[in-house]
Ligand SMILES: NC(=O)c1ccc[n+]([C@@H]2O[C@H](COP(=O)([O-])OP(=O)(O)OC[C@H]3O[C@@H](n4cnc5c(N)ncnc54)[C@H](O)[C@@H]3O)[C@@H](O)[C@H]2O)c1
């Protein structure tokens with residue numbers, strides 16, 4: 001029986017894909033964790049945890065270093081909620097361009113006034129705005145969301161400038177040919193009427209929209225942030241809103257600095273809150289966990305390499321999460337050889353400083369072998385996937 005624990009509500013479209021061999025349990029008893037935005041940084045991770053699946057894209061709520069050194073594989077669900085966010089970004093650009101919200105509120109205030117139609121015609125000019133068609137949109141980060149926003153904005157008549165020095169081949173293939181590929185952020189800042197940011201929050205991207213960046217932007221620019229609030233120096237941004245340098249700040253992250261501040265349009269982290277996105281993320285997350293628990297396969301991990309050994313057809317399968325340093329494989333082979341365990345297949349993959357080894361064997365695996373493998377320095381986790 002495998003055991004899972006959910007730190008946030010996870011769509012039943014995914015949970016229902018756990019077979020009868022799975023049971024929801026308390027954190028301390030579980031093998032794997034499903035999470036959305038719950039902050040895990042202060043959490044004590046029980047030793048039995050083997051994997052965490054983030055039903056979403058951003059993993060800044062998960063202590064990756066701690067997990068990696070405990071041999072805990074962290075998955076996310078790339079692209080599964082990208083369409084939901086894309087639609088919010090388009091809505092954000094429209095809401096920032098025309099005072100639709102102000103207009104709706106005005107009508108609500110009139111109640112059932114009999115002359116409301118006449119009044120509306122008189123008052124409507126205060127809610128007028130501009131169209132997005134023909135304007136320049138700068139997109140920072142051309143991943144799953146950035147590409148969808150770029151293509152949709154192009155179809156809405158915008159001229160799109162895209163910046164992503166690390167763009168993946170897949171993303172590049174999916175990008176409309178009409179998009180200007182920009183190699184420096186200054187061009188985006190100088191040229192664009194709307195700028196939207198779609199990069200992960202890391203030490204390298206924290207506060208990338210700072211005083212200097214804003215200084216280079218066009219007067220009256222609209223800034224959209226559906227990625228993470230800490231990407232923007234919001235203290236500086238609020239000043240820029242007061243001065244009119246930035247016309248509107250559309251953000252999906254409510255916090256005391258921006259909530260209720262003049263010039264902001266703030267939503268409560270709604271980007272991925274659609275039935276479709278929640279279902280897609282949950283389905284992908286559960287699939288990743290099952291493939292890892294049942295077969296030892298890794299797909300879409302942010303801290304360990306992809307590894308696909310399919311279904312084990314031999315007597316046993318052992319997996320090891322370890323440091324990516326010389327002499328590890330020979331130590332594993334020696335332990336198995338000394339115990340008379342024959343290796344029938346072996347895969348070793350690495351990602352940066354960390355590696356994952358999958359060994360299929362043609363005989364059963366004695367407990368003493370597992371213990372010896374665990375004793376090897378810089379081995380973080382040893383798992384018998386099959387053949388105990
Ligand atoms: N508001 C929401 O509900 C919501 C939903 C999904 C994702 N997000 C946030 O949006 C982020 C992006 O999501 P995604 O699905 O597009 O992720 P993704 O991984 O598909 O794309 C991120 C892109 O950013 C690029 N990048 C990284 N550093 C960069 C830099 N310094 N400059 C320019 N580009 C850089 C990467 O090369 C990649 O192409 C997530 O990390 C998450 O924080 C928010």
Ligand SMILES: O=C(O)CC[C@@H](O)C(=O)O
Nearest residue numbers: 036037056057058272273
């Ligand atoms: O789970 C959510 O609602 C938000 C997800 C989003 O922030 C993400 O990074 O994918």
